Amino acid sequence: METLDLLLNGLGTLLRLEYITFAVLGCVLGTIIGVLPGVGPAAGTSILIPVTFVLDPIQAIIMLAAIYYGALYGGTITSVLLNTPGEAASAITCLEGYPMAQRGRGGAALTIGAIASCIGGTFSTMLLVVVALPLSAIALRFGPPEFFALMIVGMSLVTGLAGASMVRAFISAGLGLMIAMVGIDPVVGAPRLTLGMTSLLDGVPFVPIAMGLFAIGEIMLNVEEPAKKLIRVKMRWIMLSRQEAKDSVMPVVRGTAIGASMGFIPGVGQIVPAVMSYVAEKRWSRNREKFGTGAIEGVAGPEAANNAYSVSAMIPLFTLGIPSSPTIAILMGAFMMHGLVPGPTLFTDHPGFTWTVIASLVVGDFILLFLNVPLIPLWVQILRVPRPLLYTGIIMFTILGSFSLSNRLFDVGVMFLFGLVGYLFRKVDVPLAPMVLTLVLGPLMERSLRRSLEMSAGDFGIFFTRPLSAALLIVAVVALLVFSLKKGTPVVKVPASEGTEQ
Amino acid sequence: MKQLHRATAVGLLVLSLWVGWQALGLRFSTALGPGPGFFPLLMSMFLAGLSVALFVQARNLDGGPFALLKGVDRQGRIRLAAVVGTLLAVIALMEPLGYRLTMIAFFLTLPPALGDRRWPLLAVVAPAMSFGSYHVFRNLLGLPLPPGPFGI
Numbered sequence: 075m076e077t078l079d080l081l082l083n084g085l086g087t088l089l090r091l092e093y094i095t096f097a098v099l100g101c102v103l104g105t106i107i108g109v110l111p112g113v114g115p116a117a118g119t120s121i122l123i124p125v126t127f128v129l130d131p132i133q134a135i136i137m138l139a140a141i142y143y144g145a146l147y148g149g150t151i152t153s154v155l156l157n158t159p160g161e162a163a164s165a166i167t168c169l170e171g172y173p174m175a176q177r178g179r180g181g182a183a184l185t186i187g188a189i190a191s192c193i194g195g196t197f198s199t200m201l202l203v204v205v206a207l208p209l210s211a212i213a214l215r216f217g218p219p220e221f222f223a224l225m226i227v228g229m230s231l232v233t234g235l236a237g238a239s240m241v242r243a244f245i246s247a248g249l250g251l252m253i254a255m256v257g258i259d260p261v262v263g264a265p266r267l268t269l270g271m272t273s274l275l276d277g278v279p280f281v282p283i284a285m286g287l288f289a290i291g292e293i294m295l296n297v298e299e300p301a302k303k304l305i306r307v308k309m310r311w312i313m314l315s316r317q318e319a320k321d322s323v324m325p326v327v328r329g330t331a332i333g334a335s336m337g338f339i340p341g342v343g344q345i346v347p348a349v350m351s352y353v354a355e356k357r358w359s360r361n362r363e364k365f366g367t368g369a370i371e372g373v374a375g376p377e378a379a380n381n382a383y384s385v386s387a388m389i390p391l392f393t394l395g396i397p398s399s400p401t402i403a404i405l406m407g408a409f410m411m412h413g414l415v416p417g418p419t420l421f422t423d424h425p426g427f428t429w430t431v432i433a434s435l436v437v438g439d440f441i442l443l444f445l446n447v448p449l450i451p452l453w454v455q456i457l458r459v460p461r462p463l464l465y466t467g468i469i470m471f472t473i474l475g476s477f478s479l480s481n482r483l484f485d486v487g488v489m490f491l492f493g494l495v496g497y498l499f500r501k502v503d504v505p506l507a508p509m510v511l512t513l514v515l516g517p518l519m520e521r522s523l524r525r526s527l528e529m530s531a532g533d534f535g536i537f538f539t540r541p542l543s544a545a546l547l548i549v550a551v552v553a554l555l556v557f558s559l560k561k562g563t564p565v566v567k568v569p570a571s572e573g574t575e576q
Numbered sequence: 577m578k579q580l581h582r583a584t585a586v587g588l589l590v591l592s593l594w595v596g597w598q599a600l601g602l603r604f605s606t607a608l609g610p611g612p613g614f615f616p617l618l619m620s621m622f623l624a625g626l627s628v629a630l631f632v633q634a635r636n637l638d639g640g641p642f643a644l645l646k647g648v649d650r651q652g653r654i655r656l657a658a659v660v661g662t663l664l665a666v667i668a669l670m671e672p673l674g675y676r677l678t679m680i681a682f683f684l685t686l687p688p689a690l691g692d693r694r695w696p697l698l699a700v701v702a703p704a705m706s707f708g709s710y711h712v713f714r715n716l717l718g719l720p721l722p723p724g725p726f727g728i
Contacts, residue, residue: 242630294660466682
C-alpha cells in the first residue's frame with residue numbers, strides 16, 4: 075500500500091504541465107533519435123544532457139529517460155519500412171517487419187510493435203514499482219565492502235558479456251578506470267594524472283567522452299562508405315487483422331518475460347533480449363514456416379522484449395546504483411550532474427523526485443503509443459534529410475553540448491579526442507560498453523575500496539569475512555571463469571553500426 | 577590488421593607505463609589506508625599486462641599493410657579526413673571567430689566534403705543553423721557561447 079501511495083503521489087506531481095511537457099518532449103526527441111540511423115540512444119542522450127542543465131532535476135531526468143525508451147520506438151519504424159534499424163535493438167525487427175511491409179502489412183507491423191513495446195515497458199515499470207522498496211531496503215544495509223563487491227560483479231558481467239575477446243573487454247574497462255582517476259584524489263585531495271593542467275583538476279568530463287565515443291566515432295565509421303539510397307515501402311493500413319492480433323498475444327507475453335528478467339543482469343545489452351525472443355518465437359510458434367517471410371510473432375516478441383528490458387535495466391540503477399548498459403551509465407552521469415546519487419538512498423532522500431520519475435515511465439509508454447502509430451508518416455520524413463547535412467548537424471550539437479558544459483573549448487577537444495578513440499576501438503574490436511561503465515563507476519569503486527580498507531586498517535580480508543561481500547565476489551569470479559571458458563563465442567555478435575550498445 | 581592491433585597495444589603499454597610512473601610519485605599508502613597512488617599503480621600494472629596480451633594475440637591476425645583504413649576507398653578517406661579536419665578547425669577558430677561565424681564556415685565546408693554540393697541550399701542552411709542554434713542555446717537556454725568580432 076505504501077508503494078501504491080508513493081506511486082500515486084508521483085503520478086500527481088507528474089501530471090503538472092511543467093513535468094508532463096518534458097515527458098512528451100523526451101518521447102518526441104527519443105523517437106526522432108531512434109529514427110535517425112547513425113545516432114543511437116547512447117549518443118542521443120549524451121548530446122542532450124547539456125540542454126537539461128537549465129531544467130530542474132525532475133524535468134531533466136524525465137526527459138532523458140523518455141529519450142532513452144523513446145528511441146526504441148523510433149528504431150522500429152525504420153526497421154519495418156526501410157529494412158534499416160535506427161538503433162541496434164531494432165535490428166531483429168528487420169527480419170520479419172520488412173517482409174511484412176513488402177507484403178503491404180507494414181502498418182500492422184508498426185502497430186503491433188508499438189503495442190508490444192507499450193505492454194513490455196509497462197510491465198517492467200510495474201516490476202520496478204514492486205521491487206524498488208524491498209531491494210533498496212536490502213541495499214541500505216550494504217557498507218563500503220558490499221558496494222565495492224557489487225561494482226566488481228557489475229564490471230565482471232559487463233566485461234564478460236561484451237564482445238568476443240576478454241582481453242579487449244578488460245582493456246576497455248581498465249582504460250575507463252584509469253581515466254576516472256584523473257583529477258583530485260577523492261580521499262586525500264591530491265591532484266593525480268592532471269599533466270599540470272588546471273582543466274583536468276575536476277577530472278576528464280564525462281559527457282564529452284560519451285559524445286565522442288558514441289556520436290563522433292560512429293559518424294567517422296559511417297562516412298567511410300557513401301550513404302545508401304533507402305528504398306521505402308509504402309504503408310497502406312495500420313490496423314491489425316483479428317488473426318494477427320491473436321497470433322501476437324503469446325509472443326508479447328514471452329517477450330515481456332524475457333526482457334524484464336534480463337534487465338537485472340548488467341552488461342546484457344539491448345539486442346540480446348530481442349534476439350532471445352526471436353529465437354524463442356521461432357521455436358514456439360505454430361507458424362514456424364512463416365518466419366523469414368513476415369511472421370508477426372517475429373515483430374511482437376522482440377519489440378516487447380527490448381522495451382521490457384529497457385525499463386527493467388533501470389531497476390539496478392534506481393535500487394543499487396549500478397548501471398547495466400552504456401545508456402543507463404550516461405543516465406547515471408546525468409543524475410549525478412543534477413546532484414542526485416542513484417542507489418538505495420534515492421528513495422529515502424529524494425522520494426518525490428524518484429516516484430515522479432517512475433510515474434513518468436508508466437505514462438511515457440502510453441504517450442509513445444499514441445505518438446507513434448498515427449504520426450508514422452511524419453517520422454519517416456526525417457529520413458529525407460541528406461546524410462551530409464544530418465551528420466553536420468549532429469556534430470554541431472555535440473560541439474554545442476560539449477562547449478556549454480563549462481564554457482571551455484577544452485571539453486570540445488576532449489570530445490574530439492574520444493571520437494578518434496571510439497573510431498579506433500571500433501576498428502580493433504575493443505567494446506565501448508565496459509569503458510563507459512567503469513568511467514561512471516570508477517570513482518565510486520575507489521572510494522568504496524579505500525573506505526573499506528580504512529575500516530579494516532588495510533586488511534583486504536574484510537571483503538571475505540563479511541558474508542554478503544564474499545558472496546558477491548564469488549559471483550564475480552564464477553562469472554569471469556564462465557565467460558573465459560566460452561571465449562571466442564560472443565553472446566551476440568553485434569556489428570559495429572549506429573550507436574551500438576554491446 | 578596485425579599491425580593495427582600491435583600499434584594499439586604499444587600505445588596502451590606506453591600509456592600504462594606513464595601512469596605507473598606518475599603513480600610512483602604519489603603516496604602509495606597513508607595512515608588511513610591506501611593513498612592516491614594505490615589505484616593508479618594497480619591499474620597501470622593491469623593495463624600493461626593486457627597490452628602485452630593484446631600484442632601477443634595479434635599474431636593470429638592477418639599481416640599486411642597498416643590496416644586502419646583497409647577497405648576504405650579514396651573518397652571514403654577524404655570524407656573521414658574532412659570530419660577530422662573540420663572538427664579541428666572549429667576548435668581552433670571558435671574563440672577568434674566566435675560561434676556563429678565558425679558554424680557558418682563549418683556548414684559551408686563539411687557537407688560539400690561529404691558529398692552534398694547544393695550551394696544555394698547550403699547558403700540558406702549555414703546561417704540558419706548557425707544563428708538559429710545560437711539563439712536557442714544562448715538566448716532561450718541561457719548557455720554561453722563565444723561571440724565573434726564586432727559582436728557577430
